[in-house]
Amino acid sequence: MTRKIKRLLLWVGTPLATFLLILSVLFAAWLNGTRIPLASGATYLKVTKTGEASFNGEPTQPTFILIVGNDYRPGVEGRRGDAIHLIGINPELKQGTILNFPRDTEVAIPGNGTNKINAANAFGGARLSAETVGNLVGVSVPYVIEADFGQFVSLINAIGGVEINVTRPMRDSNSGTSFDPGLLKLDGNQALAFSRDRYSFPSGDIARTQNQGEVILAGFKAFRAGDGSIANKFTTLSTLMRHTSLDGLGVNDLFSLESLASQIDPGNVRNVTVPVQNVGRGSNLSPTAEAQAIFADFRDDAVLQSR
């Protein structure tokens, strides 16, 4: 072997060997349960406690949580809230409601005039989103849970996927859907596609918004799949803490939210999309009179008795 060939092998082989060594150490550590794995730094969710600083979930009072899916991804800045869902949970009645807001709904955004509801998140993040939706419905929103596209995919994969009942064929190259009707187990990317597809439905964004509510409910079911023991809850919470960015809240708040969620059977949670109508300004929509009646019914106890 010539000296040139030996030098070439050394030049290529040393970094490769080092890389393989690091990879094998990481893999061994991961197998051993040590928390070095690649996912340890990944953030799946951001949970914000809003201005309701003194909020303390009462077992007799409804609690309202805003879920925002923002459209941030590489190449898209601004974090508009393209999926906006207000969850009301009534621990006393053990019922709840998800109100889904079409992203083009025109609303008053405090300090920013009138605009589409998804702009609130881009203007002022989770807190302004909570204030905007809270003002529209007439409730205080103490918590906001937010995820972007990548975080959403990671989260769904982390909980082992979600079961969704697909009600009609969905084939859309924009979102990436290719689903036949039936009960399907979707991984993170498939769930994201299901949540984004508006072209497979005559009602477009309205059906998409309703589907996003279905994904939230399915995630809720997967989240509650444990045996209810404290050991199981703490395992879930420690995993959540590792992958959640907390803004203004701590472990006790997380436990309160987890306890709240664990008390409600997802079968007792209604998934309702806010009725809207075109207002003649581009794609802008406004809540109908029926929507106002829904808000009035919802705000007192988070349950829709009239529907």
Add this chain to the structure above:
Amino acid sequence: MNNTAEALLVAYFGIVFRRTVFLAIVVLAIAGCRGASKSGSASLKDPQVTVAVQSAGAETTVSQETQASVVSTISDYVQNGMLDPIRTGNDAEDLTNYFTPDALTRVMGDDAEVMLDNGFASASGKITGEFSQFSLNALADTQATISLIGVELTLKISGPTSDGDITITREGNLVLSPDGDNWKIRGYSMSVQRSGKGVDEAVKKAER
């Protein structure tokens, strides 16, 4: 009767009187002791504690002091909220040292039927409490600080009351958070079943 005979007679009756009084005191004391044993007592056996930790940060352990504080809070709650009401026949009194204010409101109110043992006739013998499970699970945050402790427990209380023997079994968990140097119960998921003469034997549950 001469003076000597009179003095002997007084001394004799004095001795008899003193012995009678002494005997009466002894008899009364024995009777009192027997009466006291009929009013009953209550005791709780120390639990066998198992410990596990879930940490969002680095691995950590639960100190002996923390374990002792948690055991103390729960044992004192059982003593004051369950055993003493059965022993005395009176409702549980001040439990502020063992619960956070929000939890206490529920325990003393809507959840009292599950969390306390009020309303029994007083004990006529020894009431015993014994944990068959006391599994301490700790949750540490990303800084590896123990922030919450949950205890899965099974507790059996049994013994005689003036209405007959009773048995009470509780299963569930208590969740505690730090409060100064102590730990207080801030949440729970508990079921209770009672049995005995005239006792409602339906399983009851409470969750907070």
